[in-house]
Amino acid sequence: MKYIRYSFFLFIVVLLSIIFVEVTESAQIYGKGCLDCHPALQEKISEEKAHSPVKEGNCISCHNPHTSNHKGLLKNTEETLCYSCHKNDRSGGFSQAVIHAPVKDGKCLNCHNPHSSTNDMLLTQKSGEVCFSCHPKDTLITGKESHPLVKKGECVTCHAPHSSSNEGLMKKRSADLCSSCHKAREKQFINAHSGYPVEESNCSSCHNPHSSDNKSLLKASMHQPMAKRDCTACHNNNDSKSPLMLKNKGVNLCYNCHENIKKDFEKINSHLIGNKNNSCLNCHNPHASDTKFLLDKREEKVCFKCHWDTERRVTAKTSLFKHPKLEDCSSCHMAHGSDNITFLKAKEGESCNIGKCHEQQQIFSHPVGSDIIDPRNKKAMSCITCHNPMGSGFKYNLRLNPDSELCEQCHRF
Amino acid sequence: MKNILKIIIFIFICFFVNLDCFIPPYLFSADINLIASLGGDKQMGRLNQPSSIFFDESKKRLYIADTFNHRLVSYDSDFNYISEFNAGGELSYPMSIVRNSREQFFVVGGTGKNELFFIDIPQKIFSRLEIKNAPAKENPILPGKLAIDKNDTLYIIDKGNGRILVVDSSGKYLREIKVEDKLVDFSDVSVDADGNIYSLSTLEGKVYIFNNKGEVSSSFGKRGNGGQEFEFPVSIAVGKNGFIYVLDQHKRSVLTFKKDGAFQFSFSKNELGELYEPYHVFTDMGNKIYITDRGNNRIQIFQGGK
Numbered sequence: 001m002k003y004i005r006y007s008f009f010l011f012i013v014v015l016l017s018i019i020f021v022e023v024t025e026s027a028q029i030y031g032k033g034c035l036d037c038h039p040a041l042q043e044k045i046s047e048e049k050a051h052s053p054v055k056e057g058n059c060i061s062c063h064n065p066h067t068s069n070h071k072g073l074l075k076n077t078e079e080t081l082c083y084s085c086h087k088n089d090r091s092g093g094f095s096q097a098v099i100h101a102p103v104k105d106g107k108c109l110n111c112h113n114p115h116s117s118t119n120d121m122l123l124t125q126k127s128g129e130v131c132f133s134c135h136p137k138d139t140l141i142t143g144k145e146s147h148p149l150v151k152k153g154e155c156v157t158c159h160a161p162h163s164s165s166n167e168g169l170m171k172k173r174s175a176d177l178c179s180s181c182h183k184a185r186e187k188q189f190i191n192a193h194s195g196y197p198v199e200e201s202n203c204s205s206c207h208n209p210h211s212s213d214n215k216s217l218l219k220a221s222m223h224q225p226m227a228k229r230d231c232t233a234c235h236n237n238n239d240s241k242s243p244l245m246l247k248n249k250g251v252n253l254c255y256n257c258h259e260n261i262k263k264d265f266e267k268i269n270s271h272l273i274g275n276k277n278n279s280c281l282n283c284h285n286p287h288a289s290d291t292k293f294l295l296d297k298r299e300e301k302v303c304f305k306c307h308w309d310t311e312r313r314v315t316a317k318t319s320l321f322k323h324p325k326l327e328d329c330s331s332c333h334m335a336h337g338s339d340n341i342t343f344l345k346a347k348e349g350e351s352c353n354i355g356k357c358h359e360q361q362q363i364f365s366h367p368v369g370s371d372i373i374d375p376r377n378k379k380a381m382s383c384i385t386c387h388n389p390m391g392s393g394f395k396y397n398l399r400l401n402p403d404s405e406l407c408e409q410c411h412r413f
Numbered sequence: 414m415k416n417i418l419k420i421i422i423f424i425f426i427c428f429f430v431n432l433d434c435f436i437p438p439y440l441f442s443a444d445i446n447l448i449a450s451l452g453g454d455k456q457m458g459r460l461n462q463p464s465s466i467f468f469d470e471s472k473k474r475l476y477i478a479d480t481f482n483h484r485l486v487s488y489d490s491d492f493n494y495i496s497e498f499n500a501g502g503e504l505s506y507p508m509s510i511v512r513n514s515r516e517q518f519f520v521v522g523g524t525g526k527n528e529l530f531f532i533d534i535p536q537k538i539f540s541r542l543e544i545k546n547a548p549a550k551e552n553p554i555l556p557g558k559l560a561i562d563k564n565d566t567l568y569i570i571d572k573g574n575g576r577i578l579v580v581d582s583s584g585k586y587l588r589e590i591k592v593e594d595k596l597v598d599f600s601d602v603s604v605d606a607d608g609n610i611y612s613l614s615t616l617e618g619k620v621y622i623f624n625n626k627g628e629v630s631s632s633f634g635k636r637g638n639g640g641q642e643f644e645f646p647v648s649i650a651v652g653k654n655g656f657i658y659v660l661d662q663h664k665r666s667v668l669t670f671k672k673d674g675a676f677q678f679s680f681s682k683n684e685l686g687e688l689y690e691p692y693h694v695f696t697d698m699g700n701k702i703y704i705t706d707r708g709n710n711r712i713q714i715f716q717g718g719k
Contacts, residue, residue, distance in 0.1 A: 250551030251573075266525035268464070268480065268508065272555055273598040273616075275575025275591060279552055306616055309636065309644040309663055339481075341462070341690050341708050376686045377709040378452055378459075 034059045041115065050116035062114065079106020089162070096163040102134075103162050110134070111161070128153015131161075143213035150210050158209070168204075178203045192216065194231055195238035206288045219288035226287050233257075234286065250278045267337030282306075283335070293335075300327040310390070319391030321398075331355075332389070349382035358383070375410050444718040445702070447683040449492045451477070452711035457486065457494050463705045463712060465509040465558065468697040469516075475703070477712060478507035478520065485510060485520070492714065500532065500539040509558045509693075513565040513582055521556045521569075529556050529569065529584070546586040550574035558648070558693065562604040570599050570612075577602050577612060579627070590627040597621075601648040601693070611651050613659065618643035620659060622672065633674025634659070641668065641676040652696040652717060660694040660704060667694060667702065680715065688713065 035042050035057075045054055053061040062081050063073045074081060083090045083106065094103050102110040111130050112122045123130050132140075132153065140150055149157050158177055159169045170177055183189060184199035203209070206226070207217045214220070225233035234253060236245050246253055251272065255262050265272045272279045280286075285296045295302050304311040313319065314326055325331060332351060333343045344351045349369065352358045361383070372381040379385075386406060387397045400406040453459035461481035468475050473490040484499040485507055498504070507522040518532035519542065531542040544554060555573035562568070566587065569578045575598050576591040590610060591597070600615040608625030618636030623629055636643050645663035652658060656677060657670045665688040666681030681688055690708030697703070700717035 249549070250553075252553065266527060268462070268506065268526055270526070270555070270572070272552065273572055273575065275550075275593075275597050275599075276595075277551055279573070307645075309638070312638060377689070377711070379709060 034063075034065070045116070047116045047118070049118065049120070049122060051114055051122060054115045077106065078109055082106065082108045094162045096165045098165070098167060098169055099163040100161060100169055126153070128155055131155040131159075141211040143208075143211045143217075145213070145215070145217055146211035147209060147217060174202045174204050175200050178209075194229055196231060196235070196243055198244075201244070205285060208290055212290075220290045221292075221294065222288040223286055223294060251280055253278060254280045261336065264334070264336035267334075268339045269343050270337040271335065271343075272337070298327075299329055303329045314391045316391070318393050320393050321395055322391040323389040323397060326390070348384055349380060352383040352389075445678075445680045446716050447685065447713060448701070448716045449714040450685050450711055451488065451492060451714070452709075454494070457497065458482065460486070460710050460712070462707050462710060464507070464707060465693045466695045466703040466705055466712060467510045467512055468695065468701070468703065469512050470698050471514065472516070476510055476512065476518075477705075478510045478522070480506055480508055480522075483507070485518070498532075498534065503539055504530070504532075509556075511559045511561040511567070513561055513567075514563075515565070515582070517582065519559055519561070519567055519582075521559060527553075527555050531582075531584075542584045544569070544578060544580055544584050544586060547578055547580075548586075548589065550576070554578070557599075558601045560602045560604050560610075562608060563606065568602045568604060568610065570602055572598070572600075575599055575614075577610065588627055590623055592621065592629065600646075603649050603651045605651045606653075609651075611649050611657060613646055613649040615646055618646060620646075620649060620657060620670070620674070631672075631674070633670070640679070643668070647692060648694045650694045650696045650702070652700055652702070653698050654700055654717065656717070658694050658696060658702060660691055662691055665689065665691065667704065683713070683715075685713070 035045075041054070045057065053059070059065075060075075062075060064075045065073070068074055070077060076084075102108070108114075109124075111124060113124050114122070117123055119126055125133065137150075137153075140146075149155070155161075158171060160171050161169070164170060166173060172180075179199060206219060206222075208219050209217070212218060212220065225231065231238070232247075234246055236243050236247065248256060271282070274282060281296075283296060283302050284294050286294070289295055291298050297305075300311075314322065329335075332345060332354070334340075334345055335343075338344060340347055340351070346354050353362055366381070366386070368381045368383065368385070370380045373379070374381050374385055386399060388399050389397055391397065392399060394401055394406075396402075398406055400409065451460070460477070460479050462479075463477050464480045465478040466475065474495070475488040475490070475492065477486045477488070479486050479497075483502075483505045484497045485504070486497045487495045489495055504520070505522060505524050506526050507520045508526060509521040510518060512518050516533075516535070518530075518534075520530045520532060522528065522530065523541075529542045529544065531538065531540050547554060550571075550573070552573035554571050557570035557572040559570070560568040565582050567580050567582065568590075569580065571578050571589075574591075575596070576589050577599055578589055579587045581587060590612070592614075596616065597614045598616050599612045599621075601613050603611045605611070609630070610623040610625070610627070612621045612623070613619070614621065616636075619632050619634045621629055621632045634643055634646075636645075638644065643659065643661055643664075645661060646659045646668075647662045648660040650658045650660075655672055657672065659668045659670065661668060664679075664681070666679045668679045669677040671677060686709070688704060688706045688709070690706075691704050692707040693705040695703045696717065702715040702717050704713045704715070706713050
């Protein structure tokens, strides 16, 4: 019995020794072993700009040579693998307030080649070309004039590719960034800005930093006083002590000219909110804009800035069927205020037929209107009793499965 | 095997004998029951987008601001309709209502939905209440929801400037409660028996608790899609049991917290369906929770636990 125990112990020791030696050796020869079947990688390894584990032939730092649940026999997800070495980047430079979406999603390979590259920073293409693969050049250069850096694809002169503390992944505040090339003290600059000291202002409030049809890359539509160079409509004179100071406080400044808008806010649901500045500036740019109604951004972006839970819902993968032009929020909703539920332009029952969008459905459909009462909540039935225009998992934007549960809500058999 | 069996039996007993203390609170929806649903009847007509509720403890009366019917409606404590008031047709779009110990009402409404009214029914007074000497801010005062404390001090949400104005019954400005250096849009206010003030910033998704001097004593919450996070919180109430009830309009539910921000439970869907565009939550001393289910033109009343 004693003999068997000793033999077993000896067997275990020998087995462990063999395994240890094999693992050590295999770690050293894996690189070579891998290249036997992947000769194309040999060239990459010899390139100067190769990822350090590749240079070292340490393929198994990222790949499992036998099996994997991940594409490319990767040992883990792209995100986990990259950040296992680049952890300082993740907790440091990559974690500022504004994070580039691929960085946030751990999609490093959208921009970088994990093996080697002829480009700096292991980029898959030349710097600008990488950016243009997701942000096509023709969507940035939309006008006759364009910024020379955009033309050259030198995006990283102004933008931080991973994360930044500034909006739009800008490397610095707009004023600081622009003034590194555009000298604000020069006479031509001062004259162009009607003598106002704008060097500390946000340049992209009036200029499109990428492209425009207008001279000096001014945005497409300008606030009327600005177009007339009548800055004093809102600001003090340029020779006063505080030339940029506004002539009136908050929304009253806007009401001076847009008095008719005041009534739009005097509703049950009003977008006149917040404790900072002029409420109008929550959505509008007072100088110039590339979008309608001098909106600060594209309409849906303005709305989703506050209603990001709605954005999450309408962009959810489960939201298979969506109302067309869902991004055009003001087709159905009032932007300033409304007496109707959810800021709708019309009452629930009439909302789907504003602009005669669904005129036909008003004629032949399930009966709706004040005589047709939903037995669940005793309300008059309307289109949105059964349809969810913001998106649903069922055809025709139906709220529930029409083949099993929708009709049975009221028509119980 | 025996141990696993024991654990299963223990969990089974916990669920069926209701030993709450052994089970994380978020597994339970507590003992919240729907006890009434007020939508109107043939006598009074149907409610139309009711916005606000106030329960008068001394009179045991429930008052509803029936916004689109331009009236205030009263019910007894058994939720039987008593009467309605519209100031001879002068009251329009009442959106928020409170009543002081002298049985005088304060109502936000008017055609511009931006006026504060003082109503004394026995004295037949219906007048606009001016807020006197409030510090001027960027935007004009835009009164929103109201709250009142045991000393009849009135708390008014100033939507236009994201602050809470504190005034007495004559409209005399006493102080303002605000949070500076960031965008805060206070959307509701509630006061407890100790004079602590509870408010809610919808866009931040944050509950602010102020002491009776108006200083921030704590805050909690954030927006997100987690079960304990807010999507679009619009109203807040603090119960006698110390629970803080936050009405989330987009989640269509009420999330309940302790004062330290510890999530307790949430409740929403019931045998009468979901809430739709709910606007206001209110609690009384009997721990009844009232919700204006505005999109469904009704008031849902729940009995809360101890």
